[in-house]
Amino acid sequence: MANILKAPEPVLQCMDMIGGNHLDSYLIRTPGLDVWVDSRPHQTDAGGDVHLLSVCGSGRVTRMVMADVAGHGETSQETARMLRRLVREHINYLDQSRLVRDVNQAYSRHVHVGRFATMLFMTYYAPTGHLIVCNAGHPRPFHYSGRLGRWRPLDHATPDTGPSIREEKGSYGFQRVANLPLGIIPDTEYIQFEVHLDPGDLVVAATDAFIEARGPEGDELGELGLLALLGELQVGEPVAFGPALLAAVDRFRAAAPPQDDQTLLVARRTYDPPPKGGFAMIGRLLNRLLRRA
Template sequence: MTTAQSEVNPDAEPQVQTLQCMEVWSGHESFHNSVSVPGIDVWVDTDPFQGDTRGGDVHYVSVCGAGRLSRFAVADVSGHGAVVDEMAERLRVLMRKHINTLDQTKFARALNREFARLQEAGRFATALLTSYYTPTDHLVVCNAGHPRPLWFHHDTGAWTLLDQTSDSDGDAVNLPLGIIEPTDYVQFAVKLGRGDLILIYTDALVEASDPEGRMLGEQGLLDLVSGIDTNNPEAVSRRVAEAIAAHRSGAPADDDQTIIVLHHNAADPPPMSLGEKLKTMAKMIGL
């Protein structure tokens, strides 16, 4: 299994990678790169606070054994250093454990236990779990106290908030939707259209302040992205970052900042050769 955890030069030309079956792509260092999974193009931009090598924002991308299920997650863990390193590894293990499961219920409960352990140590964290199911073009979302993502609808050209009030279509994926007991996390599902974008981010965006100290806020972020050109999905995360910097009048962010853009290209997973199937089966049973 390969994980993308090495530092990436933010000035370098992004290298598009294709995730292989049973692979987990993760990190919490300064990172500017892209990856492709069946049906979704992903761009990840992470800038730790004050130019640190590593921060408290952790991102994950995984793809299941058959290429039909991909998962995208971000966690915002308070603090830096060893505490975040440990939590990042624990969450990566959870991603790997649940890599073939569309229903995020067990994953969310395990995540809740990890967050409770953090709280006992005086720390806190939020997370957003999303899973894309290629056969039906559904995105299943579970929000664990994290800022709500934004959804660009290609057919109308409009940005909206992505939450449980969005047009839900969970029956098509036969999942238990709503509150995941004993947590207060909500799981819901939406069907993506070709060309749609999902913007996942950490709270540095909505908490960005102008020179008068006014925070951008959720509605301000929605207004901001509504003025961004979406014709080139590859440039969306950079344009959002530039607009946020302009709102701060060039002042540095006062927290780790992560922007993840998902572009729904609606492509089906490629057929697997016999050798690829055998290799995938070996990974699934730990060989």
Template sequence: MDSSPEKPCLNPMRCMEIRGGNRAVEESFQTPGLDAWLYSLPFENSVRGGDLHYVSVCGGGVITRLVVADVSGHGEQVAEFSDALRSMMWKNINTKSQTRLVEALNRQFGETAQLLRFATAVVATYLATKRTLTICNAGHPRPLWHQAATGPWGLLDKEFAGAGNLPLGLDDDSPYNQFTVTLGAGDVLLFYTDALTEAMDASGRLLGEDGLLEIARGLDLSDPHRIAPALLAAIGRHRSGRPADDDVTLLTVFHNARGPRRLSLAAKLDVYAKLLGLRSPRAPR
């Protein structure tokens, strides 16, 4: 008898829709060109955590924006920045460039945190018409990238001259470098927070980036929806079954390489209603 888990339903996100927040969530969804699985669990099963996760789709079904952030601190104290992030995602939902969003996030967090806190974040913008992904990493753990055409897992990263990007909230005038890659059909991306790399075994040894890569290289990629559960289970074994000592967030993205969907008349009317303020995007978690 087959005891394998049933495949989850990939719920298509609508145009002008935003999903996310800082609450516990386990869901799967689809945007033009991407299949995604999101898992987030606040520390000690709190209602809200310090990990933030947001996904948006533009009015034309071309731009998907992904944000995973880790705010120093936990719980309700992070709610103000979570709401501000969602507001900025909405303001930039139809903008292909993410530069303005990242700069605004840095300024907003600096004002909100008043130097008492900081946040690491990775912001990614996917264009379904070009199959490109633009990445800005603000001091966050580097995403993992499996290129189906070449085989091995690696880090989604690029070296820039000078110092790397600072976490958000440390310097209002800090510039943020970004880079763009072209995704191939079947590529897999893993965005996560540091609870994964800082998972500790019984002897106190951290898993680390190399350990996470080693686990990823041993995963069966034939069924993308099983990647996240398998990875989290392996990390749980590294911790000898002990619960994580921080918020845990993992966003798994499979590049199905399908182009933008053609919008129906009803979908177009829904987009116009949201643009005119007659209808709100999905409420935050």
């Protein structure tokens, strides 16, 4: 029987990746998107939270990764560094659901039983203004929609108020066990979905230190509480909005220090025109971003 040659997996040639699992705060401007990140390990200089950002050479694709390794201390730091290395090795996949699946399989081979990680992958495609999201057990990100005039959590069931990235969105429902944290089941499938961002829209992603923040009476902030705090803030530039959100959470905790590593990412679609490119090229890249293995 003749050998059947499998077409190589499409890859996205990326510039050098920035980020890590250390104390950091920075603003990055990419085509069509401003991204602000603040990461604060718990009582150390490097912790179990991982944040990574890369941009393709043509500037059309911005990829943002956030992960939270279970536990604390040196073991979590080592696991976070290994996870960062695995993501680096797999970052060039255009289809991020395939990327997350392969990272999960590699991660499962290298960690001890019970050492899992949540991870959030977000890819912004500048020519159409769409954000493609794949969530592996991570707290849901939030989207401020200028069309709706309000904040909302993002998941596979969130209705897209803007133009669809394709004519038929298809089914993003869970057909089987899917989107578990990394390291739980090696062969877990990961499902991605998309949302259109209008100029001025914001996206906020955070590790669980925010929803698990506790007030002076021991009450937990939770997702609804964080959503309420978001709604009280003035929507604006990430470099101002991010610190304002951190301050609001600190007030909820009555200035008590967080009890876990905490990482916050705020992204805003800018009013800049998208990168130029032929329709054929844009269509090919978009198809590869959305392909399913």
